Amino acid sequence: MTVSISDLLNTYGSPLYVYDLGLIRQQAAAIQAAFCYQPTRFLYAIKANPCPPVVRTLSAAGFGIDAVSPGEVAMALRLGIRPQDILYTENNMTDAEMRQAMDQGVLITCGSLDRLAALAAAGATEAAVRFNPRIGDSEHAKTLTAGPLTKFGIHHSQVDEVLAIERDSDLRVVGCHMHIGSGSLDAEAFVAAMQVILEIAARLTHLRFIDFGGGIGIPYREDQQGIDLPALGARAAALMEDFCASYGRRLELRLEPGRFPVAEAGTLYTTVTSVKTNPAEDGHPARTFVGTDTGFNHLVRPCMYGSYHPITNISRPEAPPQVVDVVGNICESGDIFARDRSLPLPQPGDILAIGCAGAYGMSMASTYNLRPLPAEVVIDGDTVTLARPRTEIADLLDAWC
Numbered sequence: 001m002t003v004s005i006s007d008l009l010n011t012y013g014s015p016l017y018v019y020d021l022g023l024i025r026q027q028a029a030a031i032q033a034a035f036c037y038q039p040t041r042f043l044y045a046i047k048a049n050p051c052p053p054v055v056r057t058l059s060a061a062g063f064g065i066d067a068v069s070p071g072e073v074a075m076a077l078r079l080g081i082r083p084q085d086i087l088y089t090e091n092n093m094t095d096a097e098m099r100q101a102m103d104q105g106v107l108i109t110c111g112s113l114d115r116l117a118a119l120a121a122a123g124a125t126e127a128a129v130r131f132n133p134r135i136g137d138s139e140h141a142k143t144l145t146a147g148p149l150t151k152f153g154i155h156h157s158q159v160d161e162v163l164a165i166e167r168d169s170d171l172r173v174v175g176c177h178m179h180i181g182s183g184s185l186d187a188e189a190f191v192a193a194m195q196v197i198l199e200i201a202a203r204l205t206h207l208r209f210i211d212f213g214g215g216i217g218i219p220y221r222e223d224q225q226g227i228d229l230p231a232l233g234a235r236a237a238a239l240m241e242d243f244c245a246s247y248g249r250r251l252e253l254r255l256e257p258g259r260f261p262v263a264e265a266g267t268l269y270t271t272v273t274s275v276k277t278n279p280a281e282d283g284h285p286a287r288t289f290v291g292t293d294t295g296f297n298h299l300v301r302p303c304m305y306g307s308y309h310p311i312t313n314i315s316r317p318e319a320p321p322q323v324v325d326v327v328g329n330i331c332e333s334g335d336i337f338a339r340d341r342s343l344p345l346p347q348p349g350d351i352l353a354i355g356c357a358g359a360y361g362m363s364m365a366s367t368y369n370l371r372p373l374p375a376e377v378v379i380d381g382d383t384v385t386l387a388r389p390r391t392e393i394a395d396l397l398d399a400w401c
Helices: 005-012 021-034 052-060 070-078 095-104 113-121 159-167 187-201 229-247 259-265 301-305 393-397
Strands: 016-020 040-045 064-067 086-089 107-110 126-132 172-177 209-211 252-255 266-278 287-292 311-313 321-327 336-344 351-354 375-380 383-388
Touching: 005 016, 005 266, 005 351, 005 375, 016 021, 016 259, 021 040, 021 052, 021 229, 021 259, 021 375, 040 052, 052 064, 052 070, 052 259, 052 383, 064 070, 070 086, 070 095, 086 126, 095 107, 095 113, 107 113, 107 172, 113 126, 113 159, 159 172, 172 187, 187 209, 187 229, 229 252, 259 266, 301 336, 311 336
Parallel strands: 016 375, 040 064, 040 252, 064 086, 086 107, 107 126, 126 172, 172 209, 209 252, 287 321
Antiparallel strands: 016 266, 266 287, 266 351, 311 351, 321 336, 375 383
């Protein structure tokens, strides 16, 4: 990337989200190449980053859309995604949301027996079903989406109840779905859950596809190894080949990678506003705080999940390293991006790059403390495009008065 970050900040303000569309294409191609089973359909989990140029880039690469809310469905449709290329995985959906999705022509994945029954009663003839395969894996307990403590999916023991709804209505279950968690780097956990979901799928006679979900992680830390995608793809292909041979017809494999194609392509750039050191006291060592012009309202993952994000001082990378805490400008004690992080010692005015921020960054942002949202910029080679302008305080106040 040859674009000057300083020029971008001067033009669009600090803090600033920047997404590299070229890297998104590379990541999309990598996961597509790894899963060799045919046919395989990739659906982008739009909740990771709904920025329109990002969505269009993945759509152009052949991805459909995994949506989890009416807003996400509406965004996909507005961007020209065909209804048949959108899968709406509901979570405690209302009847009004169900009717709207039916009118829009998108397939609904039901995560509860009562919603599946309601869909059948409303006259739907097709649905997918999300099952809880009892095996979960995630980077954090709060992003675990399978197992006994999670709210998601119909329990793996309740296949008979699903079959009864099919038997008593015109509804046919055409998709069998699972999702074990977010940010997993453990291929074996994926494979174990795949085996469970295939056991369930064998009892469903009208299937067109099996959806192994998403949650494939990326290495946030320098010492982490990324998941072995070719090995995982080969295992998935072998499982699907064996399953389809016994099922009697070839089904489509679906995957819903959200984080994987976009996380490493996004960076949150922020300006250092303050550097202060508290002296040693009461047995606690001296501590240096590097304050910035952003906060957990713009990137909540470190505060909410204890997540690690790489941080670099791009203004003075050769400065002597020092162990510091990188903190934000929100009036909360939890507003911390990094504890005890060794960085080339920043000075006020330096630019820090918070990396791997392309997934669940801006999509989870808020205007807490009545602080505006940053702008979003996409880079494609040397071309820079403003995707969303920075909000202003007046924009926030106009919602009330």
